[in-house]
Amino acid sequence: MKTTWTSRLTSALFALPYTVCFAMFLLFPIGYGVYISLHDFELLSEEHPFVGLSNYIGIFTGGTYENSVFFRGLWATAQFVLFSVPLLIAVGLGLALLVNQLPGRIRGLFRTFYFMPYAISASVMAVIWLMMFDTNAGFINSMLMKLNLNTIPWLTDTPWAWVSLIATTLWWTIGFNMIIFINALNEVPEDYYEAASIDGATAWSKFVHITLPSIRPVMLFVMITSTIASFNVYAQPFLLTRGGPGDSTKVLLMNVLDHAFIRKEVGSASAMAILMALLIMIISIVQYRLTYGRKERGA
Amino acid sequence: MKKRLATWVSLLTIFAMVTAGCSGNGGNANGNANSGADSGTDGGGKKGEKTEFLFWTPFSGADGPFMKEIVDKYNSSQDSYKIDFVIQPNGEYYKQLDVALSTGKDRPDLMIMHLDQIPTYVNKGQLQPMDNLASAAGINKADYVEAAINYATIEDKWYGIPLDIHPLVMYYNKDLLEAAGVTSPPTNREEFDAAVEKATNKDKGIYGYVVPTLWPQQFIFPTLVWQNGGDLWNGTDVAYNSPEAIEMIEWMRGMVDKGVSPGNVQQDGENTLFLQGKNAIQFNGPWMKSQFDEAGLNYGVAPMPQLGKAKQAVFGGSHNFAIPKDVTDENIIAGIGDFLKYVSSNSLEWAESGQALASKPMLESEEFKALPQSAIAESFPYVQFAPNVLNWPTISEPIWGELNNALLGKKDAKQAMDDAAAKSKQAIGK
Numbered sequence: 001m002k003t004t005w006t007s008r009l010t011s012a013l014f015a016l017p018y019t020v021c022f023a024m025f026l027l028f029p030i031g032y033g034v035y036i037s038l039h040d041f042e043l044l045s046e047e048h049p050f051v052g053l054s055n056y057i058g059i060f061t062g063g064t065y066e067n068s069v070f071f072r073g074l075w076a077t078a079q080f081v082l083f084s085v086p087l088l089i090a091v092g093l094g095l096a097l098l099v100n101q102l103p104g105r106i107r108g109l110f111r112t113f114y115f116m117p118y119a120i121s122a123s124v125m126a127v128i129w130l131m132m133f134d135t136n137a138g139f140i141n142s143m144l145m146k147l148n149l150n151t152i153p154w155l156t157d158t159p160w161a162w163v164s165l166i167a168t169t170l171w172w173t174i175g176f177n178m179i180i181f182i183n184a185l186n187e188v189p190e191d192y193y194e195a196a197s198i199d200g201a202t203a204w205s206k207f208v209h210i211t212l213p214s215i216r217p218v219m220l221f222v223m224i225t226s227t228i229a230s231f232n233v234y235a236q237p238f239l240l241t242r243g244g245p246g247d248s249t250k251v252l253l254m255n256v257l258d259h260a261f262i263r264k265e266v267g268s269a270s271a272m273a274i275l276m277a278l279l280i281m282i283i284s285i286v287q288y289r290l291t292y293g294r295k296e297r298g299a
Numbered sequence: 300m301k302k303r304l305a306t307w308v309s310l311l312t313i314f315a316m317v318t319a320g321c322s323g324n325g326g327n328a329n330g331n332a333n334s335g336a337d338s339g340t341d342g343g344g345k346k347g348e349k350t351e352f353l354f355w356t357p358f359s360g361a362d363g364p365f366m367k368e369i370v371d372k373y374n375s376s377q378d379s380y381k382i383d384f385v386i387q388p389n390g391e392y393y394k395q396l397d398v399a400l401s402t403g404k405d406r407p408d409l410m411i412m413h414l415d416q417i418p419t420y421v422n423k424g425q426l427q428p429m430d431n432l433a434s435a436a437g438i439n440k441a442d443y444v445e446a447a448i449n450y451a452t453i454e455d456k457w458y459g460i461p462l463d464i465h466p467l468v469m470y471y472n473k474d475l476l477e478a479a480g481v482t483s484p485p486t487n488r489e490e491f492d493a494a495v496e497k498a499t500n501k502d503k504g505i506y507g508y509v510v511p512t513l514w515p516q517q518f519i520f521p522t523l524v525w526q527n528g529g530d531l532w533n534g535t536d537v538a539y540n541s542p543e544a545i546e547m548i549e550w551m552r553g554m555v556d557k558g559v560s561p562g563n564v565q566q567d568g569e570n571t572l573f574l575q576g577k578n579a580i581q582f583n584g585p586w587m588k589s590q591f592d593e594a595g596l597n598y599g600v601a602p603m604p605q606l607g608k609a610k611q612a613v614f615g616g617s618h619n620f621a622i623p624k625d626v627t628d629e630n631i632i633a634g635i636g637d638f639l640k641y642v643s644s645n646s647l648e649w650a651e652s653g654q655a656l657a658s659k660p661m662l663e664s665e666e667f668k669a670l671p672q673s674a675i676a677e678s679f680p681y682v683q684f685a686p687n688v689l690n691w692p693t694i695s696e697p698i699w700g701e702l703n704n705a706l707l708g709k710k711d712a713k714q715a716m717d718d719a720a721a722k723s724k725q726a727i728g729k
Contacts, residue, residue, distance in 0.1 A: 043397045044423035065725045135563040136509070137571045153563035156512065156707055242513045242566050246704040261394050263693045263726075 030277075033270045041267035048267075055271035069259060070272050073252035076237075080251060081230040084166050088226040089219070091170055092177030099178065100185055111182065115175030126239035129168045130155075133240070155241050161249050165236045172236075173229065177222050184218035185211065220291045224284045231280050252276060349381045350630040354638075355399075355407035356385070357392035361589050365652040372648075373641050380634035382409075400425050400623055408626050409635050414617035415685035417451050417459045422689055427624045428456035436636030438643060444657050444679050447617050450687060459619030460639055461657035463649060465585045466615035466682050467518040468675050469604060473597045475505060475579040484601040491580075491604050495559045498579035507559040509569035509578040510551050512706040513699065519582050520702060521614040523547035525683055526607025531695070532686035537723045539698060540716035547607060548705050548712040555708065563707065584616075585675055588653030600671055602678040615682040617657060655679075690727065697722035 037055055039048045058066045099110050117125070132139045133154035141151040154164045192210045201209070212219075234253040237243055243250030256276070260269035358366050363386050370384040385407070387395045393416070399406040412420065420426050433440070440448050443461050451459035471484050479497035495507025511519065520539075521531055529543030538544075554560040561572075570587070572578035574594050582603065591598050605611045620639055626632065643658045647666050650656050655675040661667055662676050685691050701719035704710040710718075 042423075043401055044420070044425055046424070063725075065722075065728075068722070068725065130565070130567060131571075133565065134568055134571055135565055136561040136568055137575055137577070153565075155565040156563040240566070242703075243700060244513060244703045245707050245709055247700040250700065258696065261397075262696060263690070264397070 033274060036267055037270035037274050039267050041265075041270070043264050043266050051267070055268040056275070058268055059271060059275065066259075066268050066272070069255045070252070070275070072247065073250060073255035074276075076248065076250055077231060077233060077252040079162065080165065080233050080249075081227060083162065084169055084230045084233075085223065085226050087166060087170060088174065088177055088230070089222055092174055092222060093181050093219075095174065095178045096181030096185055100182060111179070114178055117172050118175035120172065122235035122239065125168065125172050126235070129164070129171075129240060133164050156245050158245065158248050161241050161245065165233075165240065165249060168236050168240065169230075169233070177226065180218060180222055181215070184215040188214040216291060220288060223287055223291075227283060227287065228280055231276065231283075349379060350628075350634050351381045351383060352408035352631045352634055353383045353385060353405075355387055355392075355396065355410040357387055357389045357411060359386050359389045360586070362586065362649075362652040362654070365648045368648045369642065369646060372645070373638055376641070377637070380637060382634075382638060403625060406623055406625065408622070408628075408631050409638070410621055410623070411462070411618050412459060412621040414447060414450055414459060414461065414619050415687075415691065417619065417621065418453060418687055419689060420621070421453050421458050425624055426458045427622050427626065428458060429460060429620075429622060430457050432622070432632055432636045433457065433460065433639075435633065436640040438636070438640055442643060442659050444659070444662075444682070446679070446682050446684065447619070447657055450617075450684050451619060459621045460643075462618045462620060462642065462646065463654040464615050464617045464657050464679060464682060465654055466613045466675060466678050467515070467522050467582050467603055468585060468678075469580060469582055469601045470573070470587065470591065471580045471599050471601065472573065472576060472578070473599050475576065479507075479579070484599060485580075485604045487604055488606045488608075491606060495554065495580060496557070499559045501558065503577075505577050505579065506561060506572065508554055508580045509564055509572050510554050510560040510706060511569045511581075512564050512703050513566050515583050516699060516702055516706075518584060518614050518616075520544075520547075520698070521683075521685075522582075522603060522612060523551070523607055525612035525614070526605055526610060528607065528609030530686075532688050532691070537694060537720050540713070540720045543607070543609070545712045545716060548702065548716070550606070552706055552708060552712065555706075585653045585655060585672055588672065600674050602674060611678075611681050613678045613682050615678075615684060617684065618654075693726050694723050697726065 036048075038050060038052060040051045040055075041048045055066075058064050059070045061067055095114055099107055099114065102110060120128075130138075135141060135151065135153050135156060138154070140154065144151050152160055154160050188211060192214070193206055196206050196210060232253060233251050234257075237249045237251050238254055241249045243254055252272070253276075256269050256272045259272065260266050263269075354370065356363070356366055367384055367386075370382050374381055396407075396410065412426075417426065432438075438460065440457065444464055447459075447461040447464060448457070451457060451461070469484060475498050476484070476494065479494070479500075481494045481497055485491035485494045491508075498507040499505060524531060524539060524541075524544045524547060527543040527547050529541045529547075530538040532538060555562045561568075569578055569581050570583070570590075573581045574591075574596070576596070588600070603613045620635075620642075622632075622635060626635075644660055646656055646658065646661055647664070650661070650667055650670055650672065653672055655672055656662055656667065662673075662679075667673055667676075685695075688694070697719040698716075701710070701715040701722075705712045705715035
């Protein structure tokens with residue numbers, strides 16, 4: 001019995017570093033965020049009176065500044081999520097399938113190429129794409145001009161601003177999804193495909209009936225992480241469009257940060273952040289339920 | 300039993316290591332700063348302990364080394380005081396400062412603060428007056444540019460000693476203006492309109508003046524509104540949707556319609572074209588100088604022309620030295636005074652970063668007059684700062700998005716500014 005006790009303790013010890021860091025850097029800040037959101041928290045004021053739910057009520061009261069800031073930002077973020085998540089999944093999977101078809105050595109090379117932008121910092125990403133997209137001096141429009149085509153206001157007109165932001169996001173982050181999908185594809189037993197080939201299945205039906213069902217758990221993981229990442233979109237619009245044209249690409253996080261550090265209303269900014277987190281959680285649960293439910297029916 | 304003890308000991312050890320690892324990151328910034336300063340100077344015959352104090356700046360750009368040089372020279376110039384010089388990332392500066400001031404942990408003893416932030420921090424009771432410090436150290440108000448002094452003087456108390464003033468300035472490409480037959484940089488609207496029209500060459504893709512639609516409109520728009528006799532804030536309410544302001548927006552947009560500027564200019568688009576030699580004139584801050592030098596442009600600097608109809612005016616910012624309220628140690632305060640006195644006559648390094656200084660003895664020195672940026676100082680008699688009203692950053696925030704709409708031609712100028720004004724009023728609860 002004693003050995004089990006110590007071995008349990010040993011296992012617990014392995015989890016301890018993570019648990020402690022998790023508590024310090026995630027659990028505590030979240031709890032503190034909730035605490036702040038229930039106070040009138042002006043950072044420089046000496047007193048932070050408890051105000052109950054009034055920060056939250058303010059956000060949901062029509063006509064207040066908080067209300068318009070939150071919902072305008074949420075609408076911009078929602079548009080981004082709606083377009084970026086399906087593409088992040090489809091392009092990630094597509095690249096994984098393509099790269100997996102390549103012969104051994106080149107495969108590693110392309111995997112590295114596609115993954116590389118993921119390691120680039122936001123500011124470098126922005127410098128590169130500002131040069132690519134520049135209306136009057138950028139690379140893409142120069143090419144269009146050479147081909148005698150009309151130039152496109154990539155960052156200063158809708159819907160182009162969204163197209164540019166999503167293209168940049170794909171370039172910047174797709175490597176991660178691709179790697180996850182490549183691993184998932186390698187996990188699918190080769191026998192399934194062999195058996196299907198013997199039965200005369202086409203490549204498409206193999207993909208739909210073998211590949212997709214086999215990687216469903218990974219698909220769910222990618223869907224949820226992509227959704228969360230897309231909800232947290234900040235650097236791309238902040239550095240490329242600055243929220244423009246007008247404030248049409250001014251996403252929720254930009255508004256929350258302005259509210260916290262320009263207006264210094266950390267209390268209601270925290271309330272906005274908490275609402276945003278709740279929304280992400282609800283959407284993740286829905287995504288999980290949809291996938292999980294279908295899986296059960298399928299089994 | 301022994302085994303159990305061993306388990307507990309290892310558990311404790313791991314716990315200690317983990318927590319140490321976690322907190323290590325947090326304390327790092329300060330640890331670095333101290334060790335950096337320690338390695339600095341150790342001169343003279345140890346007459347006693349040096350008084351050390353912590354100096355925060357937001358100079359994380361190309362300007363950082365210039366300030367560091369001033370501090371290093373000061374540290375080695377005397378034996379009584381030692382400054383721990385800290386650079387915080389520019390974009391994070393006030394976040395870091397707010398946290399440091401509100402928790403009192405690792406807070407600076409001396410800090411750089413933008414002039415237009417001073418009223419807010421005074422209102423929050425975070426700053427202490429510097430009158431006594433100044434008179435003890437022999438620093439005279441009269442030695443600094445009046446506009447900055449007046450702004451930082453609140454209820455007869457002086458809260459910020461200015462280091463520099465950075466107004467909007469005009470940069471022009473000498474080659475392009477010369478090729479267009481413009482012999483001297485424009486000084487008023489007629490000259491400006493004529494110059495940009497002459498400099499525009501559609502076939503070569505050269506524009507006279509590329510109208511920015513985002514930053515640095517935060518400097519350009521106020522300048523034009525004031526020059527045209529308008530105001531951003533009339534003392535009680537927002538005023539930037541006045542006819543004077545609208546006219547200037549329409550004038551800017553008019554340059555796009557006339558073709559002296561391309562449309563759909565993105566963030567930094569005007570600067571990209573300027574660096575490529577395809578934009579003859581741009582308005583920007585003094586901090587751009589080093590970028591143009593590196594690019595090897597043949598450019599000139601001049602004060603802003605008077606583009607409005609009413610008067611000459613220019614929007615500027617200013618870096619000031621300020622002291623948190625909680626700093627009470629007399630030695631430290633004396634040290635700060637000694638350092639600021641030193642800076643008031645030994646800050647040419649700062650001017651070399653492209654900035655124009657706020658200290659008159661420096662402005663009048665031969666060394667400064669020899670620098671090209673001395674032209675900037677010509678605008679100091681009429682320089683204006685952000686409206687001296689609490690929460691101006693909040694009030695003004697809606698302007699920039701709507702101005703962007705108007706300059707991109709998506710909204711009528713009047714409509715855009717009325718929409719912005721409505722948002723501003725909502726922000727201050729009017």
